[in-house]
Amino acid sequence: MSEADRRLSEESEQRFLDLYAHLLVYVNDRFDVIEEIETVADLEQHYTDELLPLRNTLYNESTTDLIEDFVEQNPADLSEADLEQVAAWTDFITGEFVVVRYREDDAIFLDWTEPPKTYAVRPARLPFADLWDESALPVPVSSVALLPFEDQIVYDGWIGIKNIIFGGSLSTDIDDEYEEAKHRFGIIDSLPAPEEDEKTDAEELRFYMKNKRNRERYASEIEHLREKSDELERIYHQEMGKARARSLGRELRELGLNEAYVAIYDDRIITSALRIRGSQATRRDYARWEG
Structure with missing residues (x-):
């Protein structure tokens, strides 16, 4: 089964369709959209595209009121669990x-x-x-x-x-x-949608700095944040170094330098060295690329 085929379980799908059909029949009873529909059985005799005007009526009118009225009146004699599910559709x-x-x-x-x-x-x-x-x-x-x-x-x-x-x-x-x-x-993945998570300044800055497109798009926000504290300024330089390291790694490999050590400040290389077998240079001091 492909990813695009993923659906609800057969039992859940049938439950949803049954409950939704009862709600649409109720809407039709209120607004007389399709004359020959009085029951779910009647509704099931129609093609989906034929039911579109009825479905649209549900969302073009006072949808929340319609759902709440349906739950209160319970014309389909649904169970409490089913009524609770329909009520959630508000x-x-x-x-x-x-x-x-x-x-x-x-x-x-x-x-x-x-x-x-x-x-x-x-x-x-x-x-x-x-x-x-x-x-x-x-x-x-x-x-x-x-x-x-x-x-x-x-x-x-x-x-x-x-x-x-x-x-x-x-x-x-x-x-x-x-x-x-x-x-x-x-x-x-559920409704109602949650409120926005409050992000720290550090989290916001790292998001703004994560790629070139973000750095261009959020340039003013980046400048504002980096000026707020020494810690944010440090994060700024750290993220700039990471960004330059990624692009520099590609450049070095294109030159045939599959292993090299460089020290970067923002987008500038301030020192570099080829890797010598047995060297004691540490990753703390240098950024390293291996092809």
């Missing part, structure tokens, strides 16, 4: 996302509005592989509803795929937002 999220990654059990949906957030999403109806191949990622999607279900996040089976091909600077921007979202919130 923590739903709808909108546009970018599908940026597949993982072993889910896909990562990026909401790149401010602040950006990433959600680990499981399919409850249609496997992601039926929608797009992993090689097509990132993929922009719209009309998405994310719902908490059994301590996971699922989408309800309806999804709009936008005909946009990401490339160049836009693709880079998506990667930037993805990294920032992970830094600020982690990958969110």
Whole structure:
């Protein structure tokens, strides 16, 4: 089974679909969207695309009130456990996302509005592989509803795929937002989404310094932080040294110098030496590369 095929267990999937169907029948009873639907059995006779107007009504009206009214009235005579699960859907999220990654059990949906957030999403109806191949990622999607279900996040089976091909600077921007979202919130795997973790100045500075793209994007934030304390200034120089070490390692290997010792301050080499067999030079004093 490919990563894109990962779904809820068969039992959980059926439970979700049953509960969601009862909620949609209730919405139809309230708004008379599809005349011939009065029961779940009636609803199941329709194709998914035929039910889209009904599903959209759920999210275009006062969604929270509809869910709460359904739970209070319990027209389907659901158990307390099932009612509790439906009540949790008041923590739903709808909108546009970018599908940026597949993982072993889910896909990562990026909401790149401010602040950006990433959600680990499981399919409850249609496997992601039926929608797009992993090689097509990132993929922009719209009309998405994310719902908490059994301590996971699922989408309800309806999804709009936008005909946009990401490339160049836009693709880079998506990667930037993805990294920032992970830094600020982690990958969110349950709803409601947690509050942003408070980061120390040192953690923020290391994130800003982690790669060239970040150093350019957060240049003003870096300058502000490094001036706050001697410790942050030390971290700044340490991270700059690491960055220069990575690029210098590639340069040395291209010159055929597979082993060398250099001392770096920021992006400047202040001393260097070839490795001599039996040398007692220590890693504390030098940065070392081995091809």
